[in-house]
Amino acid sequence: MTVYDTNRVYTLYLSHTWNDRGTGGELLRMLQSVDSFRFRPASLDRQTSEAADDRILYEAIRGKIRYADVILILCGVYAEYNRWVNKELILAKNELNKPVIGVQPFPAEKPPFIVKQHADRIVQLHPLDIIKAVMELGQG
Structure with a gap:
């Protein structure tokens, strides 16, 4: 059984990919269902994410x-x-x-090469898998 640091509040940047078909809301609900895990989500608002200027978008992402x-x-x-x-x-x-x-929302599907190349960890879409990875990698 994993014991969570209930005093720690993690800030989780949700990639723009979570805007796909309401998956971001599903992720947040899943993570909120684990009482002892405290987090604060960070992501771009819709207006900023639709910015035509790439530099504005880049700086907005950097800020988050x-x-x-x-x-x-x-x-x-x-x-x-x-x-x-x-x-x-x-x-x-x-x-x-x-x-x-x-x-990874579907175990049989391969992650895109660019994500596989840059990810420190790839986990299944399950709250305990995600939380364990967050706690292990977010210690910095």
Whole structure:
């Protein structure tokens, strides 16, 4: 049985990939169902995420990732969101040295190469798997 540090509040940057078909809300509900895990979600608002200017988008993502303990990226929808995902991964790994957790919604599906290449860990879409990875990787 895993014991959680109930005093710690983790800041989780939710990649723009979580905007796909309400999966972000599903993720938040799953994580909130674990009483002893406390977190604060961080993600771009819709208006900022739709910014036409790539530099504005890049700076907005940087501002959110800077304060995150870990980045959660949904595997399997990369092609639809590559404009954001590339920026998120570059910022997380190359500039801000933040851990990236790829979350695999379907076990049989392979994660996109770019996510597999940059993720510190890939886990299944299950709250305890995600929380364990967050706690192990978000210690920085």
